Amino acid sequence: MTTTSTSERREVTAIAGGVGEPVLRPDGGAKVDGSFEFSSDRSVDGELWAVTVRSPHPRARILNVDVSAAVALPGVAAVITADDVPGVNGFGLIASDQPVFAVDEVRFVGEPVAAVAATDAETCARAAELVVVTYEVLEPLLDAERAIDGTFEPIHPDGNLIRHQRIVRGDSDFVGEVIVEGTYEIGMQDQAFLGLEAAVAVPDADGAGVELLVATQWLHEDRRQIATCLGVDEERVKLTLGGVGGAFGGREDISLQVHVSLLALVTGRPVRAAYSRSESFIGHVHRHPAAIWMRHHADRDGTLRKVEARFVLDGGAYASTSSAVLINAVTHAQGPYRCENAVVDGYAVRTNHLPCGAMRGFGVVQACFAHERQMDRLAAACDMDPVDLRLLNAMETGDHLITGQRVENVAPVARCIRETMALPLPEPETEDHVLSLPGGAGLTADGSVVRGVGMAVSIKNLMYSEGFDDYSTARCVVRDGRVALKFATAEVGQGFVTIAMQIARTELGLADVDFESIDTAVGSAGSTSASRQTWMSGGAVVEACRGVVGQILDQVATDRELDRDGLRIEGEWVTADGVPVVMVAEAVAGHLFEFTAEYHHPETTELDEYGQGDCHTAFAFTAHRAVVDVDPDLGLLRVVQIATAQDVGRALNPLSVVGQIEGGVAQGLGLAVMEEIIQTNGVIRNASFTDYLIPTIADMPPVVISLVEEPDPRAPLGAKGVGEPPCISVTPAIVAAVDDALRKAGRRVSPLTRVPIRPQDIALAGEGSTATVGS
Amino acid sequence: MKRVETECTLTVNGVDHAVSGLHPGESLLDTLRERCGLRGSKGACEEGECGSCTVLVDGEAVCSCLTMAAAVSGRSIVTVEGIGEAGAADLQDAFLRAGAVQCGFCTPGLIVAADALLTRNSSPSVDEVREGLAGNLCRCTGYGRIVEAVLDTASQRREQP
Numbered sequence: 001m002t003t004t005s006t007s008e009r010r011e012v013t014a015i016a017g018g019v020g021e022p023v024l025r026p027d028g029g030a031k032v033d034g035s036f037e038f039s040s041d042r043s044v045d046g047e048l049w050a051v052t053v054r055s056p057h058p059r060a061r062i063l064n065v066d067v068s069a070a071v072a073l074p075g076v077a078a079v080i081t082a083d084d085v086p087g088v089n090g091f092g093l094i095a096s097d098q099p100v101f102a103v104d105e106v107r108f109v110g111e112p113v114a115a116v117a118a119t120d121a122e123t124c125a126r127a128a129e130l131v132v133v134t135y136e137v138l139e140p141l142l143d144a145e146r147a148i149d150g151t152f153e154p155i156h157p158d159g160n161l162i163r164h165q166r167i168v169r170g171d172s173d174f175v176g177e178v179i180v181e182g183t184y185e186i187g188m189q190d191q192a193f194l195g196l197e198a199a200v201a202v203p204d205a206d207g208a209g210v211e212l213l214v215a216t217q218w219l220h221e222d223r224r225q226i227a228t229c230l231g232v233d234e235e236r237v238k239l240t241l242g243g244v245g246g247a248f249g250g251r252e253d254i255s256l257q258v259h260v261s262l263l264a265l266v267t268g269r270p271v272r273a274a275y276s277r278s279e280s281f282i283g284h285v286h287r288h289p290a291a292i293w294m295r296h297h298a299d300r301d302g303t304l305r306k307v308e309a310r311f312v313l314d315g316g317a318y319a320s321t322s323s324a325v326l327i328n329a330v331t332h333a334q335g336p337y338r339c340e341n342a343v344v345d346g347y348a349v350r351t352n353h354l355p356c357g358a359m360r361g362f363g364v365v366q367a368c369f370a371h372e373r374q375m376d377r378l379a380a381a382c383d384m385d386p387v388d389l390r391l392l393n394a395m396e397t398g399d400h401l402i403t404g405q406r407v408e409n410v411a412p413v414a415r416c417i418r419e420t421m422a423l424p425l426p427e428p429e430t431e432d433h434v435l436s437l438p439g440g441a442g443l444t445a446d447g448s449v450v451r452g453v454g455m456a457v458s459i460k461n462l463m464y465s466e467g468f469d470d471y472s473t474a475r476c477v478v479r480d481g482r483v484a485l486k487f488a489t490a491e492v493g494q495g496f497v498t499i500a501m502q503i504a505r506t507e508l509g510l511a512d513v514d515f516e517s518i519d520t521a522v523g524s525a526g527s528t529s530a531s532r533q534t535w536m537s538g539g540a541v542v543e544a545c546r547g548v549v550g551q552i553l554d555q556v557a558t559d560r561e562l563d564r565d566g567l568r569i570e571g572e573w574v575t576a577d578g579v580p581v582v583m584v585a586e587a588v589a590g591h592l593f594e595f596t597a598e599y600h601h602p603e604t605t606e607l608d609e610y611g612q613g614d615c616h617t618a619f620a621f622t623a624h625r626a627v628v629d630v631d632p633d634l635g636l637l638r639v640v641q642i643a644t645a646q647d648v649g650r651a652l653n654p655l656s657v658v659g660q661i662e663g664g665v666a667q668g669l670g671l672a673v674m675e676e677i678i679q680t681n682g683v684i685r686n687a688s689f690t691d692y693l694i695p696t697i698a699d700m701p702p703v704v705i706s707l708v709e710e711p712d713p714r715a716p717l718g719a720k721g722v723g724e725p726p727c728i729s730v731t732p733a734i735v736a737a738v739d740d741a742l743r744k745a746g747r748r749v750s751p752l753t754r755v756p757i758r759p760q761d762i763a764l765a766g767e768g769s770t771a772t773v774g775s
Numbered sequence: 776m777k778r779v780e781t782e783c784t785l786t787v788n789g790v791d792h793a794v795s796g797l798h799p800g801e802s803l804l805d806t807l808r809e810r811c812g813l814r815g816s817k818g819a820c821e822e823g824e825c826g827s828c829t830v831l832v833d834g835e836a837v838c839s840c841l842t843m844a845a846a847v848s849g850r851s852i853v854t855v856e857g858i859g860e861a862g863a864a865d866l867q868d869a870f871l872r873a874g875a876v877q878c879g880f881c882t883p884g885l886i887v888a889a890d891a892l893l894t895r896n897s898s899p900s901v902d903e904v905r906e907g908l909a910g911n912l913c914r915c916t917g918y919g920r921i922v923e924a925v926l927d928t929a930s931q932r933r934e935q936p
Contacts, residue, residue: 022874024871024872024874025871025876027879028870028871028876028879029871031871031876031879031882032855032867032868032870032871032876032879032882032886033815033855033856033859033867034813034814034815034816034854034855034856034883035815035856036879037814038817038880040817040818041808041814191914192914193878193880193914194817194819194825194827194878194880194881194912194913194914194915195817195819195878195880196818196819243879244878245817245819245878245879245880246877246878246880246914246915247878248914276821277819277820277821277822433902435902435905435906436902492878493877493878493879493880493915494877495877655874656874658874658919658920659874659877659915659916659917659920661917662916662917662918662919662920663877663914663915663916663917664917665917666914666916666917666918667914688820688822688824689819689820689822689824689825689912690820690822690824694912694914695917695918696909696910696911696912696918697904697905697908697909697911697913697918697921697922698905698906698909700917700918700919702919703917703919
């Protein structure tokens with residue numbers, strides 16, 4: 001035992017700025033003074049600009065592409081088409097079914113046909129107009145049902161059905177005492193990140209490889225796809241993360257990466273490109289619009305007994321992540337409720353609409369809207385309070401999904417519901433400020449405003465599923481008492497860099513933490529999606545730091561001839577059997593420590609033909625309550641307040657968690673009341689922020705939050721991912737609140753069944769009730 | 776096709792920038808970013824809907840994407856790069872402390888717009904903050920922390936004038 005000198009302060013306390021504190025983001029200073037470099041802010045000496053030439057037709061045969069006039073324009077360095085793709089002319093996250101440039105046929109409005117590099121953006125635009133593509137217009141496939149029933153010719157060599165998955169569990173003939181059914185529709189939502197797609201590609205010294213600065217969600221997967229298209233080894237493609245102006249799933253797929261990289265190789269010069277807002281709307285994938293039928297069977301007391309469902313997800317022209325979105329949808333059909341019997345069919349199909357893929361909550365957003373509307377219907381049919389119905393059926397740890405998978409995670413569903421409902425309701429409006437009326441300043445409601453309250457609950461899988469090993473890598477170096485962390489985790493604004501810094505401080509007892517460039521010079525981190533980086537890359541940082549801690553303790557044991565087994569790092573001290581012996585900063589002085597760790601989550605399995613299997617990694621749960629004011633005559637509504645209790649495991653940074661919750665609520669509110677990409681005959685009608693509305697500060701109500709902290713023993717540091725859960729059940733909660741207001745106004749008895757809610761859905765009469773009570 | 780060009784002098788954050796070879800219709804945003812090397816102001820919609828490009832012209836918040844550079848020659852322009860020295864360092868700090876910054880793309884425009892709001896109204900109510908910043912879109916934060924940052928700044932300025 002070492003004695004403690006009274007002259008020294010040897011109090012072991014938690015290190016400042018460690019795990020659990022509302023630490024400020026390390027890139028925040030640069031973001032508030034304008035010096036933070038987004039990918040669109042990077043320019044390189046001698047750079048060319050690039051622009052993409054796109055299809056105006058949803059489906060057409062390409063008869064000829066004539067680039068001669070464009071090439072002849074002064075200032076144009078190159079015009080490339082499918083003929084110029086040296087490797088595989090196909091990319092995609094799951095299937096490589098999407099061409100870099102269309103060959104023979106275009107399949108959606110906006111599909112790239114050619115790309116131009118020129119001295120400046122204006123010359124690019126003029127050259128693009130000189131690319132003459134001769135099309136034979138073909139009839140587009142726009143009805144997803146025709147992709148399923150086989151009555152439309154294949155619009156792609158891979159066929160019109162991207163994936164079908166069936167789930168059958170328990171007694172498929174079971175008939176409940178109470179049956180409710182409904183058909184639900186979810187519109188196509190856009191991620192609408194503020195920072196438009198932008199990249200700079202620089203050819204390397206011998207001109208055979210390329211260095212790409214790009215805002216993306218997954219550097220290594222981008223690299224794999226780019227290298228395949230360029231026909232070069234992955235080592236010849238180096239990616240660095242440019243500053244990312246939001247992502248939300250919309251940067252998981254390739255957009256301009258291959259185009260600029262190929263133009264850099266062809267011209268031998270740096271190439272820079274940036275999308276406009278209208279191009280961004282057609283240049284990345286969207287949330288799948290969905291048509292969902294559900295039939296719920298229950299006992300008279302409200303016990304849920306069986307779920308039947310049919311999902312149709314319109315994947316648009318190319319597969320992207322449609323198959324993963326579909327699996328999320330069908331496997332979450334029951335919601336966070338016990339249910340032993342299920343028959344579910346899901347289809348993800350190809351059409352000539354805009355391609356769809358990942359967006360925050362992928363697949364589960366759609367499923368949750370349907371199952372929560374069903375739970376409200378069931379509550380009405382059983383003459384129960386919707387909250388009581390949900391509490392009666394609330395899932396717990398050890399319960400099973402309809403896939404047969406046992407929920408091993410902490411599952412505080414009932415607690416989330418109770419804490420949400422216990423949060424204070426808003427005060428009645430005391431003054432007639434124009435902003436407090438539905439419609440705001442432009443479409444202000446009159447005096448007949450009715451207030452409604454609704455709620456909803458969600459279950460969301462965390463990390464990737466179906467046997468995919470989406471590991472993450474991190475390296476920790478301690479040199480001269482400073483920590484340097486290296487990882488390829490895409491920081492998209494969510495604040496992983498903050499969490500990583502906090503983890504390193506807590507694990508190592510060292511205050512000074514630096515970050516190396518986020519690039520492909522270290523192993524993959526997997527994607528910044530599926531609420532997975534706090535768990536996966538956080539886990540990798542924990543393990544990398546713990547590797548270094550082991551080395552530090554070895555060093556201390558040797559230097560001071562102490563028993564290695566009794567040594568630990570606590571606070572900023574190395575302790576021996578709990579007694580402080582030396583500060584970590586002093587112990588590491590003059591030494592170099594380094595450890596690289598890979599973190600893997602527990603294995604998952606694929607689903608069998610009956611949809612059975614342990615396909616998901618982990619789950620998080622959330623409840624939302626919405627309060628809305630509705631003008632039933634004008635069809636206007638205003639969301640007055642959102643209350644939510646979210647199962648976060650442990651809040652590693654409460655400020656970041658609140659930011660994720662408030663931001664997620666805004667996106668779920670947008671889907672509920674305003675956001676939808678409208679396509680007519682395959683042509684997008686609202687590719688601008690004038691016509692595609694996202695919530696403004698005036699649309700956002702206060703969000704009152706309760707963090708449900710039950711550390712999950714399966715998660716590194718007990719923390720669950722918090723990115724997606726906030727944007728899921730908020731949408732049906734708002735819709736339930738509107739229903740409640742309309743009931744109070746005596747206007748409508750049947751539930752609203754589509755989002756976003758349109759004025760006519762409120763102001764005009766709806767369909768009849770479909771609730772039936774069996775004998 | 777003959778390209779019409781003009782020239783002007785932009786006074787940005789107190790520094791004169793002589794700009795030549797300017798297309799008469801070129802936006803102030805493009806000129807600031809591509810000719811003056813000031814890339815703090817962002818473009819996200821090109822049509823005045825998102826507010827990411829907000830700058831001050833003679834103290835008034837404008838969308839620099841809708842303002843022709845040649846039209847503001849000789850007037851005082853303040854961008855996010857100069858807003859701290861122009862008296863908004865406390866507002867920048869409040870944004871950071873309140874958690875009002877995530878991806879940060881909207882932040883430059885929001886800070887400039889919020890500074891203009893506080894200049895007009897030193898004690899805004901919550902509704903006045905919401906009304907005053909309704910032209911600035913943010914996709915990450917849900918705006919709650921932004922309201923807090925602006926109200927915090929106003930209250931601190933009242934306590935320490």
